[in-house]
Amino acid sequence: MGAVPKSRVGPRRKRNRRGHDKIEPVKLVRCKHCDAFHQPHHMCPTCGTYRGIQIVDVDEDA
Numbered sequence: 001m002g003a004v005p006k007s008r009v010g011p012r013r014k015r016n017r018r019g020h021d022k023i024e025p026v027k028l029v030r031c032k033h034c035d036a037f038h039q040p041h042h043m044c045p046t047c048g049t050y051r052g053i054q055i056v057d058v059d060e061d062a
Helices: 011-020
Strands: none
Touching: none
8 A cells, every 4th residue: 555644734834844945035234344245154256355354365256
């Protein structure tokens, strides 16, 4: 015999289980150095700093 559910899952229980499946917008914070937006706990892609320390040299031309 195959796997057969014992009883039907109601819509309320199904929606409760799927409560965390929603898509959330990406969180953004402003860089303290160049005032551009970037993800929290990530290096700023515009100026290359993380928590006030220069991590990567970003070319101004590119």
